[in-house]
Amino acid sequence: MKKFVNAPINFVSEMLEGLVLANPDTLKYVPEFNMIQRVDRPANGKVSIIQGSGSGHEPAHVMAVGPGMLDASAPGQVFAAPPVDACYECIKAMNSDKGVLALVNNYQGDRMNWDMAIEMAQAEGINVKQFIIDDDVAVQDSTHTVGRRGVAGNFFVIKACGAAAERGASLDELLALCEKVNGQVRTMGVALTSCTPPIKGKPIFEIGDDEMEVGVGIHGEPGRRRDKIKPADAIVDEIFDAVVRDLPFQSGDRVALMINGLGGTPISELYILYRRAAERCKEAGFTIVRNYVGEYCTSIEMAGASLTLLRLDGELEDLLAAPAEIPIRVF
Amino acid sequence: MKKFVNAPINFVSEMLEGLVLANPDTLKYVPEFNMIQRVDRPANGKVSIIQGSGSGHEPAHVMAVGPGMLDASAPGQVFAAPPVDACYECIKAMNSDKGVLALVNNYQGDRMNWDMAIEMAQAEGINVKQFIIDDDVAVQDSTHTVGRRGVAGNFFVIKACGAAAERGASLDELLALCEKVNGQVRTMGVALTSCTPPIKGKPIFEIGDDEMEVGVGIHGEPGRRRDKIKPADAIVDEIFDAVVRDLPFQSGDRVALMINGLGGTPISELYILYRRAAERCKEAGFTIVRNYVGEYCTSIEMAGASLTLLRLDGELEDLLAAPAEIPIRVF
């Protein structure tokens, strides 16, 4: 296992310790519940926005705690939803007079744990609601699964809600906003390599030297099909088409375009993908109002990338442009 | 080769096309010389700061073009210094009344190309000077090489000069500042995997499943030794000690601490490394004034990391805190 790790069981807690050591003035770590929170939250007069999913997707979701983004996050072990109690304690800790919004990614484990935690918190009179994010178009036949997965589109839901919450939106207004963003955002990813959760110690799946997995999930779930690796432009073309067709996006749309690295792909390659995606947007008659190239939602060290399109309107453009901060310092 | 790439020969130019497509308002691409420049530079009254090294180290150096950072960059092919003419044209394009400063990393190829380009430009009366960055402590016996390599410490030279140049420092003042930063910054890296330049199509070196290369160079140059992979804390201890001893750093020092990912290592692991490095700083009596955890100077998709310490004083703390922007958007 080619990882910087001490005891694999401590992977998540040590990462979180590192995160707060790097952000001592702004973040607090509550080890009992693996919770990271802003030191200045909860604040009355503002809905608290929280999220807790499996770890291994960093910077999602625990490194998205900051002004204009999440107020707290309760990450689980790598690829495992956080336990009910962690979710519940996170809700309780972030309780504010305007309520708490839990942004939940659509996975069986996340949903069950958050369902239980929210029931428990509501039974105590806490005003908490949840919203389920499911932007992955790769899952076509969802009659036999819990439906589409929540992947990189998650970022836009957090960003829009984070900005609106700072401006004083109510819990119900935020739920409507979630509905709108999630309804207009679509993602599909491609993996070139597998990934290795530290405790498992072995790759999640096997893949040939010349193969790619088209439509991969962020936990290494199989996608639509296995294929030979194609040139970058051909890969973009396929996932771009799948994403566009799904909504469908239409000529004249104003969009945000994200090329998200899955962890092991260098940023140079992401710009090669962006180049083609931007060309395709132009041909399709979309105006790229904002673009995002980098890592937003990863699968540990998987080599791969996903493409996300979000249809914009005045409200969303305004919210995406609002200032926000995350605990990863560039400067 | 597990890469998103079209024709490997176009890897760099397509990356640069993607970069300007993502930054149409702020960056300009000059394909004849593979140059990326700020649209609003050169500006009289400000020394222009430029850098051109091999590609494959992104975001260094071409994605460091922006306010408070570089004014232009002339990247070469992956791991190959840019041709003389590219360096020369970059100098010429960025000529300003206060002069041009070329920040050169200490590699034979970079030095020779920049030497020739600077001679050519000076012969035409352009006021251009160069500074050689060499912060890699892994290279111990440099009598038979061109000396130490320039690696992630490069970021601090750019950041400090970028800030000082915006404030109107003269070319000579900037050279003195370079001297100071380079004199007080030390780096050492560790590789867990090799890396594959797109044109080569094969890994630069072979490494066993359970091995690491301690002191690796950013082009996959061998380091001090090959060893079995150790726990994260033990790895930090070794490179921390090597870095500290080299200057040497001393109890009471105020420092900037950087954990730099080499391209294939997820940010979760970088925070695990940061955790231990911060502990070690505390034990050693260093005050961490600023910290940096992420990718600053990579080796394409190499799994690995480097640790950089910079000794600070009032002037440097002030310069590092100055605002700056790079073309990689988070929000």
Add this chain to the structure above:
Amino acid sequence: MSEITIGAVERAVRATTTTVLRNEQYFSDLDGVAGDGDFGASLSAGFRVVDKDFAELDKSSIGALLLKISMIITRNVGGCSGPIWGTGFMRAAMLSKEKTSVTLAELEEMLTAAIDGIQQRGGAKLGDKTLLDALIPVRDTVKEHAASGTADTAIVLSDATAAAEEAIEHTKDMVARRGRQSFTGDRSIGSLDPGIVAIATILQDLCTEFGVSRAAKAA
């Protein structure tokens, strides 16, 4: 004796704890075939605490003990297993609150309550290739023996174990429809469901713990 005493429940909990911890790697490996390889680690995160805290747990009634187990699991186990196992123990606890022993019929009700809770929680049905495909036949076996008035709980345990074992083979070629496995779709065909294997393994070890001969079945 067709009553199950609090003492027997204590022994069963301890044996289950041992089974889970001893099979941590095996269960994770099974999950790694079509899932994400964390089932053993997740379950063990809970039962490791059960093991450590066992002496201090409230053993005043069967329900009190099971409630504690449920709480430890909800606190420490993430993924699908936390809510599934936590809900199961919780529902069984509700029906045995003040009891220091339960009849076979009461045991069947506890199992049914657990199954219903798990179904409400995760929406899985019989045939979705989850641990319900082991739990439901086990419950049905207990129900039959309760109805026919079987006096020897050893026979019940032995038959229940056989029912769980059959579920392993029976579901092997099904498509998983819940949890991480469900995303692998047809690729889950041919793999064993780790939850089902865990139920069967626990029951097998309970047979050993209680000295229940399984020779007849094995023949």
Add this chain to the structure above:
Amino acid sequence: MSEITIGAVERAVRATTTTVLRNEQYFSDLDGVAGDGDFGASLSAGFRVVDKDFAELDKSSIGALLLKISMIITRNVGGCSGPIWGTGFMRAAMLSKEKTSVTLAELEEMLTAAIDGIQQRGGAKLGDKTLLDALIPVRDTVKEHAASGTADTAIVLSDATAAAEEAIEHTKDMVARRGRQSFTGDRSIGSLDPGIVAIATILQDLCTEFGVSRAAKAA
């Protein structure tokens, strides 16, 4: 004939271009052993332009042609090879500015100027395991023949080629001290220097181009 004409230089440049382009992968592979595997690609980036633009290049004198080659290389070749080869061609060009033919003695001066330029540029000495370890013996061979008044340039070319070939084996077990290879320190021992191999390969192909028999040497 102990004069080298502009026509011969043109043929030599074309043959060199062919050699470089044909061996692109091989030269890169050699560089991959102890260096960074881009030598073939780098050199080809220059000679591909020489190839494309050859018809239009100024061939009014040997110096004019070599200057153009130098400029194409400095424009298109990065890494160490751009300055090294660019400087070499440039210095040789300076000594043959207006000439349409050069004597052996003049050729030796051109080679010496190129070698000096390369040494100034990159600081390498004989024995540092760079292409200088081929170029210097080649120049020495030319010098000897110029001094002894050898009339047949075929013999000179044949001997020069042999000198370059010897350099390959001679330097094999040395430690590289310049360029990327130098960072591998002792690990460069046993590997061939790609720059030396390139010089030898070019000379071998020039022998073929000019119909120079090398049978005597090979025996």
